[in-house]
Amino acid sequence: MPIDQHGDALLEGVSLRSLPKVSLHDHLDGALRPQTIIELAEDAGVEVPERDAEDLAHWFADKSDSGSLTEYLKTFDLTTAVMQTREGLTRVAREFVEDLAEDGVIYGEVRWAPEQHLGGGLTLEEVVEAVQEGLEEGEDAAADAGRDIRVGQLVTAMRHADRALEIAKLAVSFRDRGVVGFDIAGAEDGFPPSMHRAAFDYLAGEFFPVTVHAGEAAGLDSIRSALIDGRALRLGHGVRIAEDLEIVSRSGDVVEVVFGDLARWVRDREIPLELSPSSNLQTGAIAAWGEELGDHPIDLLHQLGFSVTVNVDNRTMSRTSLTRELALLVETFDYGLSDIEAFQLNAAAAAFLPVEEREELIELIAEGFER
Template identity: 55%
Template structure:
């Protein structure tokens, strides 16, 4: 009989598998058609294309261009059309709806409230509009027969000086749709230590936060995020590979920082497609996630910016299945890792794992075994003798 490790899942099985997403930017996941609609409604004339299909292609090509300026320009367009309450509600609702349709059962979506004030909204109005949109998206998903729970992460920009204000905002809306805090933006020249007052405040309030670190800058960024700031999770963290040595004979030696990250079970919010676009990895097959999974780091799989990367959680899993021949067991491992690392209470995480994730994967594995039995006459007739 086949071992308990199931074989390579099909794209349909991947789509139906329950998935957990911890690192996804609201302004990086808009539908192209929505951008066109909102630009028309708000009078924004800066879009490079007015046709939704062509605009979607432009976003992906701009993100793939290798030009940081052009990559950042993509977010200037999405943020430009996310300046009204109605626009924020729509974008957030569609985000939850799209994720649920892709099999995501829990998601933490991050955004920077300070980037949505140009039309006169207050920080509080931004948060309340996004929360309203997420609840609407959850409702629509239920009507479509899908289930999803969405929590918000409030992000402060590394180059700005509002991190304490945003941290206080996140704490005020704690248990009201907001589950934690984040900082984002260029790592080089803007270390997380510039925002120590925000992190110290959150720790005093026993609140959760993640930090973008180890994507472009390297090990010092990771060390500062953990040892100076006390991050609960690492946004990306892909450069932890720089503290791991692999000898020609395959022997692996972890440096002190890599050992600390693994031993402390610090979650790594890895985003393979995005990492390829930012040259943090050369290909899916060469992405550090393969080695880190073998070494049992607390690795999670994420989308980062679905629009710019032309991706989804299912596509991320499909790329990894193709690169590393991952099975349903592996996908379940990544998913449970993510749910364990979420910023909601322990009992709620446990319920999601035991009541949603594990039963969902068990059903898919049983389906695969049935298909194998049907395709193998000896097994189907019961004449084969199972082997241990």
């Protein structure tokens, strides 16, 4: 199946880009347009490694393809450097929504860490307001272009810092002003969710939704802590839950698997996995299984009935889109429209929205795939 220069492909005669999609794991500081970085950097006096947008896009992809989450995260020094003003944050958020809408996304959640955007003198509240302003401008621009999209904020704390409780309270204070959930992100190995138990206790007391980065750079203990200490409703990546599966035998498409207790809990409780295929390759998250997309355990997890969702993680670093990620999976695993629809329905059911709105989203997806 040929994938065109825009990452699109035809599946059963249908353009993947035209299908209604849901994006749950998408970082704001990982989704800047290269040209925007260049322009904002000039205004801020920030040095960029390349002055041409296409060259800068290549630079991000090359630097991110290291096989190490720690090295991968270093590329964010540049993107966050140009997101320190109200104007910069609002512009980036607006373009974030516009790009999602162009890609066929009808609901998205954007995660970002307010504590990383205070260098220009803004307060935590002001940076959240600036991003929300941009998101709403993007939604309005998409509506003017005939595309309906809604995007909610996932306010994120950096797991290596000590501000998680403060950021959790910030998130809750904006729960009726665009913030739909909480996350922790950053270097996972060595910084388990248990370090931020006070923040998670607070969020649980406020009945506030939580997703936690786990099972990417660290393994099963990280996932266990996300579920027990973080009370996570979703797992950010979570790909290494496959380490708790023992493959006993394979015969064609039939795989006999023994589940560990953790894997069975995640599967049976339908805890959504926010998998990001290209990113998982770049950061080495699937190194235990191989170095090619065909080695990714996403297909095994999908076939075993886990609640698999497909995401981009960082569009700039991976030079990708949700359409492209789906096209790569179709090409690699020979998926059909029913598989792609299943991923979207899983994501819609996992969205941090009231149940009535999730049901509406599910109906929109079903209708879109029927057409």
